Amino acid sequence: MNLNDLNKLSINSVIPYNENQLETYIDLLTKKNLDKGDKVRASIKTAEDLEQHRHRIRESFLRAIGGLPPMGDVKVTVTKTHVTEGLICENIVLETLPNFYATANVYKPEDAKGVLPAVLMVCGHSALGRMYEVYQRVQRRIAKAGFVVMGLDPIGQGERISYLEEGQKELAVGPCTLEHEYAGIQCLLTGLTITRYFVHDGICALNYLASREDVDEMRIGVTGSSGGGTQTAMLMMTVPEKIAAAAPGTFITDRMAILYSRAPQDLEQIWPGMAADGFDHADILACMAPKPVLLLTDDSDFFPLEGVERTIKKAKPLWDLFGKGEALEIFTDKSKHAYTWNLANAAADFFSRALKGTPSKFMEYISTSDPKDLYATESGNVVKSLNSKIIHDFVLDELKAIDAKNSELSSEERRENAKKFVYEQVNNYEPYPLYIKRSYDEVSVLNMNMELFTWFQQEGILNFGALLKSPGTNPGKIVIAAWEGGVSMLHCNLDLVMKYCEKGYGVFVIDLVGTGSHSNNYYKEYEPDYFHTRFSTFANNLLVNGDNIVAMRVRGICRALDALEKIMGKENNKEDNAENIEFGIITKGKYNLYALMTKLIDNRIKFVDEYEPLESVRYIAERKYYNNHNIKAIVMPGMLRYFDIDDLRRGFI
Structure with missing residues (x-):
């Protein structure tokens, strides 16, 4: 398969699907929740x-x-x-x-x-x-x-x-909506x-x-x-x-x-x-x-x-x-x-x-x-004339209060609190069968063989992955690969995939919500994404419905693990029995956040290898100014009450 064909892979490569599934999903979820409210009000x-x-x-x-x-x-x-x-x-x-x-x-x-x-x-x-x-x-x-x-x-x-x-x-x-969004993100991170x-x-x-x-x-x-x-x-x-x-x-x-x-x-x-x-x-x-x-x-x-x-x-x-x-x-x-x-x-x-x-x-x-x-201040601005606090100052105050509270806890208590916090959000959905479907044909990508799979992350959310491995092998070690663009960006990451395949690993490249086959054209990594974008609006609609992008992406990795266990169990003629397989995750960019959170709550993950990683989420809240490009992809409300990235890496030690 050449690079052009590789770039065109999507869920449609396995089965036809609704390319607007995220919009359909959020519409149905919202209506379901609002119907409950209508019944209460009618009573x-x-x-x-x-x-x-x-x-x-x-x-x-x-x-x-x-x-x-x-x-x-x-x-x-x-x-x-x-x-x-x-x-x-x-x-x-x-x-x-x-x-x-x-x-x-x-x-x-x-x-x-x-x-x-x-x-x-x-x-x-x-x-x-x-x-x-x-x-x-x-x-x-x-x-x-x-x-x-x-x-x-x-x-x-x-x-x-x-x-x-x-x-x-x-x-x-900028003022108005831009300031409300910018400072509002920092507030959300602290709960x-x-x-x-x-x-x-x-x-x-x-x-x-x-x-x-x-x-x-x-x-x-x-x-x-x-x-x-x-x-x-x-x-x-x-x-x-x-x-x-x-x-x-x-x-x-x-x-x-x-x-x-x-x-x-x-x-x-x-x-x-x-x-x-x-x-x-x-x-x-x-x-x-x-x-x-x-x-x-x-x-x-x-x-x-x-x-x-x-x-x-x-x-x-x-x-x-x-x-x-x-x-x-x-x-x-x-x-x-x-x-x-x-x-x-x-x-x-x-x-x-x-x-x-x-x-x-x-x-x-x-x-x-x-x-x-009509000015109430001499300069026409409370910061200039009165040295007024701004919202970011309250965020800093909250971070200090969080630090003081966490300093009274042991490492194990902090770890368990963080685990409970993440687990509850990731599992905040109604269970739904995987319904795994596969392309049933292997194609060659350089010196690797590749097969395509789909499965349901949850009802209405169909996921997509490409499993690559060296020819003639049935690896007992699998790494999930997560990065911006997922399978659609496989052509940019082939060297990394080959590196792991040559070490004897199978590499399962997956799309997560809002990227690759999941993008709905909400987000393109080469275009600015901060406010007034479809991705930002989708993230907001998730928030009001009690969910968030981070939770959905961690959920996506967990369900990919479930799918892999089924797939590899069948490969080894051991249905539902893949306990001998070693699972890890490799990530690029901010996807290390989702991988480390997955490792916190899912003991099937033995290691996370991070490339060009996001080093800190707290950094975004601490600084007055931060890069807000695609920022809602890393916001789980209240996460800084429990952990930053380095806490996840070190196991809160």
Whole structure:
């Protein structure tokens, strides 16, 4: 077989298969999990049932995001007060955690007297954050309806952009989704999420509004669009008792609509394991029932309207339990994804009706201010002006806490903890027969013979491997070979394969999920892969369903071992009896991580030979800057609580 033919090998070389099997798999898995949630939600018949369900959703969400940071005193500094468009505007800095600063503006009518209802606006993905013209108009429009309105900068936006370096004209890491992803990866490795800090900031902002003398703490609402709609939803689940009315915008739809759109989401929107718990967007709404909720939507949004309508159908019976079906509303504008002026007017009218008892008439456009006039810091950035912590600093704090905890454990305790952690994730799937199929003909590759095999890793995931050996041999030693591209990159690794065959080994080159026949064209090693890629989106969809790329790849190696035992047992006329065969693994690049994890949990593996290995995962979390190419291929949430690569190599000694 020549190199061109070798490069074309795939599962189709053995049997026809669905080349989009990963998409099919994740679609079916998600639907299966969501169907469970639909059944639970349909069983809610009383107010007590609903309260228990709300508690389950909150607990699931808090588990998913790694809990919340401790709530302390929030120090608030008003750095400037001015009047604009008939509104008093305060520029504010909040210290939501020690040396961690959030920035905001608070608006209220210039002629306001006494206490007013209030609305917190959490902002979507704009580099300007609350100072973005669209978001300024929303804040001012609601304030003009007789409200105290607070616009809060999210992490990585407005005055809270983190990755500025002296001497660089551009940001080292971009704002908004790019920063959320970049810092979010480091959080995941330590068992936290960046989401917890978004939620904590939002709670601090609600508490601050409730503490103001000009605010009625019983009449506080929340709104936001896009990423702000996400933050609104997160607060609805976490602290519904603090929210009297909510208007989440251009985010609420349902999981299947998001899944089928294949649209990417950044990591504050990814809540690990919640889909596995049956969670869907109807559960966000359930946490607010029967309080007033308005869904702000656009007819041509990439958060699909059809998902919104399904969610309303599922959630409305929860309002009907209390005879308040009319309190769940929807307003749809003719627009692409945006917090449009029509939506701003609809939000103002909704909050006015819900929290004041009177409607608010449509208003024409409102002028906005130069962002510099809204700065709460001198420089327009909390890192420059206040030396604020960034998310990476909390990751470093968490690593120190992990080290302190692990220092109290023996090597054996650490090893057993790590083994349990990996084993539980790798075996988090329903057993399924191997159904091994083979090409039944050997072909020559240089001085080696090769036969092709397929088998099922799990239901819906068909694996592929090429077994190479020297002619006329029936080796009692087999190495599994794992590298980027799997069998499709065999032509680049023939020297290594020949080396082992000439030593008397059989070499089983395998494809793992997301590579080779498993790639679905999600990932090509010569193209950048970090965010907005199909591979990243698939990895995120695995996360919400309680799985991850690392676990699936380790699972793939374990199942390849199962297949090899069957194959070699038949070769030796010893069905299901291959205990005399010695198994090892050879890897290139980051695939050593999967091999070493396999060796930890599967005593069939006697050795791992690493070529050009990944030396450390902790390195990614420790450094402020790291190479994020194809990063989700090596992220198992919480792994650094238990091990780094060298721990696996040394057996925790």
